[in-house]
Amino acid sequence: MTTITGDFATTQMASKDVAAKNSQDSLGQAAFLKLMTAQLKYQDPFDPVDNQAMVGQMAQFSQVAGISEMNASLKQIAGGFSTSRLSEAANFIGRSVLQGGDTAYADAQGRYRGEFTLATGADNVSVEWLNTAGEVVHTQQLGKLDAGKVPFELISQDEAGNPVDVGPLTARITGAAPSTLSVWLPVMAVESSSTGAEAMLVTPAGNVSAASVKRIG
Template sequence: MNTIAGDFASTLTQAQPAGATGGRSSLDQTAFLKLMTTQLKFQDPFDPVDNQAMVAQMAQFSQVAGISEMNASLKSISSALGTSRLAEAASFIGRSVLQQGDTAHADAQGRYAGEFTLAAPADNVTLEWTDASGNVLHSQQLGKLAAGTIPFQLISQDENGQPVNAGPLKLRVTGAAATGLSTWLPVTAVESSSNGADAMLVTPAGSIAAGSIKRIA
């Protein structure tokens, strides 16, 4: 008489030879039930499989199957949300977003712009525009300013009034303790993030998460 004894779960990986399921590398619910039926059919009547152990194994299999189905559902939801976020972010193309940082980039009109915050009034504030080496290319005397958010901008044009992209310009505020320095960045494209959690906005400063921007214009 053929007998199947021992832990029921341990038979799952031994019951079928490699390739017997047409290349399937894991057991689905149908295969599990067939295995269980086979075990019941050929069990030793003098040493039957313990009922409690079998119920426990069935519950464990159901739990694992449920987790697998839940993971598949979550992946599907994540994919759908990622597509939705990407479609929503497409409306950002051609516009500018405010992002914290000290490097400004020109938009299509040659405008460099941003803002900073003063916690207290200041009498003689200067905004310096520098190149990557720290050389001052332009200074703006902002004078006496009240506490609060201070917007700024610089228009880059040639002698004919046409926009000129002078490349990235770094900003430095002197004469006051400025915080929250941010610049407007033109959005040229959108792309999905590596984990699909958020849409990425492509700007001259690199790709930034749509959820990290402060404002859009």
């Protein structure tokens, strides 16, 4: 698995070196012609290789060579896509993404943020923040809310106004039943997936797919 925090040139160069080595170790057309010439040279004159068998060998080699070249081309194309995705996803580093869930993590400014959706309005809505022990550490009264998306935020700072990370906090909505609940997660790094098909964003809550992100902020 490849992890990047800004530059992926080293990884790209290593991939090219491996591809070059693989091409040197494979059987090329010149080597096949040498083997075929040796076979004709040392064959039993009283029991020569059948013409059809020789043609069959050549056809089989051509087919294998064609498949190998096609696989090499597809790998090159896939590698280009993977590199492009990583390059684009690298723009997420240092920012936060909105992801479905209820556990938020502090960003660089000490902000715990989230968003929920109400299908219908409610009169007395509040957000309770719970620590990892399940204790309510803070309650925010939001009051009467109309239907729609409702953002919420908790700022954790010391007396001097410096951000303080108190660990993950779980948001619990009371007074209403939200249809969706999402939280903002800070992105620390980007890495490729095991298949190389998509870029994964490294967050305190774990890796999330760049394609699953609702918003970036």
